[in-house]
Amino acid sequence: xxxxxxxxxxxxxxxxxxxxxxxxxxxxxxxxxxxxxxxxxxxxxxxxxxxxxxxxxxxxxxxxxxxxxxxxxxxxxxxxxxxxxxxxxxxxxxxxxxxxxxxxxxxxxxxxxxxxxxxxxxxxxxxxxxxxxxxxxxxxxxxxxxxxxxxxxxxxxxxxxxxxxxxxxxxxxxxxxxxxxxxxxxxxxxxxxxxxxxxxxxxxx
Amino acid sequence: xxxxxxxxxxxxxxxxxxxxxxxxxxxxxxxxxxxxxxxxxxxxxxxxxxxxxxxxxxxxxxxxxxxxxxxxxxxxxxxxxxxxxxxxxxxxxxxxxxxxxxxxxxxxxxxxxxxxxxxxxxxxxxxxxxxxxxxxxxxxxxxxxxxxxxxxxxxxxxxxxxxxxxxxxxxxxxxxxxxxxxxxxxxxxxxxxxxxxxxxxxxxxxx
Numbered sequence: 001x002x003x004x005x006x007x008x009x010x011x012x013x014x015x016x017x018x019x020x021x022x023x024x025x026x027x028x029x030x031x032x033x034x035x036x037x038x039x040x041x042x043x044x045x046x047x048x049x050x051x052x053x054x055x056x057x058x059x060x061x062x063x064x065x066x067x068x069x070x071x072x073x074x075x076x077x078x079x080x081x082x083x084x085x086x087x088x089x090x091x092x093x094x095x096x097x098x099x100x101x102x103x104x105x106x107x108x109x110x111x112x113x114x115x116x117x118x119x120x121x122x123x124x125x126x127x128x129x130x131x132x133x134x135x136x137x138x139x140x141x142x143x144x145x146x147x148x149x150x151x152x153x154x155x156x157x158x159x160x161x162x163x164x165x166x167x168x169x170x171x172x173x174x175x176x177x178x179x180x181x182x183x184x185x186x187x188x189x190x191x192x193x194x195x196x197x198x199x200x201x202x203x204x205x
Numbered sequence: 206x207x208x209x210x211x212x213x214x215x216x217x218x219x220x221x222x223x224x225x226x227x228x229x230x231x232x233x234x235x236x237x238x239x240x241x242x243x244x245x246x247x248x249x250x251x252x253x254x255x256x257x258x259x260x261x262x263x264x265x266x267x268x269x270x271x272x273x274x275x276x277x278x279x280x281x282x283x284x285x286x287x288x289x290x291x292x293x294x295x296x297x298x299x300x301x302x303x304x305x306x307x308x309x310x311x312x313x314x315x316x317x318x319x320x321x322x323x324x325x326x327x328x329x330x331x332x333x334x335x336x337x338x339x340x341x342x343x344x345x346x347x348x349x350x351x352x353x354x355x356x357x358x359x360x361x362x363x364x365x366x367x368x369x370x371x372x373x374x375x376x377x378x379x380x381x382x383x384x385x386x387x388x389x390x391x392x393x394x395x396x397x398x399x400x401x402x403x404x405x406x407x408x409x410x411x412x
Contacts, residue, residue, distance in 0.1 A: 020388070021235075021388065021391070029229070082291075085284050086288060089280050090280075123316065125234065125315070129307060129311055132307035178401075179400045179403070180410065180411045182399060182411075183396050183399040183400050184396070185396075186396030186399065190393035190396065193392060194387075194389045
């Protein structure tokens with residue numbers, strides 16, 4: 001139940017885009033049509049599911065104060081948490097590389113459609129952001145962290161598909177010239193964010 | 206020292222080629238820290254430091270780094286600089302570093318950094334790269350400060366934490382607009398800034 005609660009919460013309430021503005025750059029750049037937006041959303045979700053638990057393990061067994069105790073009791077006082085950023089980004093960058101190679105080998109058609117977005121995911125703030133929030137919230141187990149990663153990814157996917165659909169339709173409307181393109185995309189995202197805020201306070205069980 | 210090209214590298218990003226308004230880089234972290242002015246300015250200064258020095262370092266390395274591993278190299282350089290900034294902030298300004306929480310760490314994936322490193326520092330010598338870093342950092346900071354100014358003024362009636370809206374306004378029924386503090390309004394404020402900016406610079410408009 002706890003996990004389900006966290007899952008729903010990370011999709012709707014703590015939505016990566018509407019609550020924390022993470023991954024905005026690719027969100028704005030790739031949201032011009034629904035199909036590519038969906039592909040990128042899937043890729044981001046997948047990366048979150050893979051990297052959040054890995055980073056959780058790293059944080060718990062290597063970085064935290066006293067985390068190295070399982071190696072030898074002499075290391076109980078070692079606190080490596082300042083190295084967090086560099087290790088997390090290394091995990092994310094190498095995982096991206098691995099996923100890219102795997103996708104290229106096993107599903108060339110998916111690779112062709114995602115091609116250019118895959119390397120970009122390494123610098124998608126949503127992925128590093130999820131790792132840092134995971135560190136801050138101190139989840140009880142790797143499973144909870146995975147659920148959190150999946151929820152955040154699906155929230156991001158929903159948001160990007162939603163705005164891509166709106167932008168496809170809005171191409172036909174008469175927007176003031178200076179506002180066309182990015183300007184209106186920002187304002188739509190803001191309005192969607194206000195809509196998403198109506199989920200605040202949802203609690204299951 | 207300041208030839209024409211260098212001047213362009215320094216001053217163009219302030220408005221004509223602003224990283225946030227025109228290049229649409231660095232939106233990710235820029236909006237979450239703008240609910241009030243103080244964190245916005247600290248964030249801006251941190252980004253200026255990291256951007257200027259990573260530009261210089263990458264520019265020194267640009268001929269020795271093989272092309273296919275350059276992203277990793279760039280990330281490592283940036284991450285190292287960000288860790289330094291983070292530790293300095295924790296040591297000297299703990300309250301603000303608490304307020305910024307994960308967003309200092311997210312400077313690593315701030316698209317301004319990767320964008321400028323790829324687009325400028327990989328092809329230019331250290332001194333222009335340094336100026337480009339300062340210029341883009343300043344352009345980013347200006348936008349942060351403008352957005353934070355309106356959000357703090359309208360949202361809580363304060364600037365830098367001091368009340369600036371006089372009491373008699375409240376007595377006559379003025380109320381702080383709590384909506385401005387909430388995240389979505391940052392996007393709408395920025396949308397309006399882009400609107401004004403593009404209305405003044407007609408060549409930036411899209412069709």
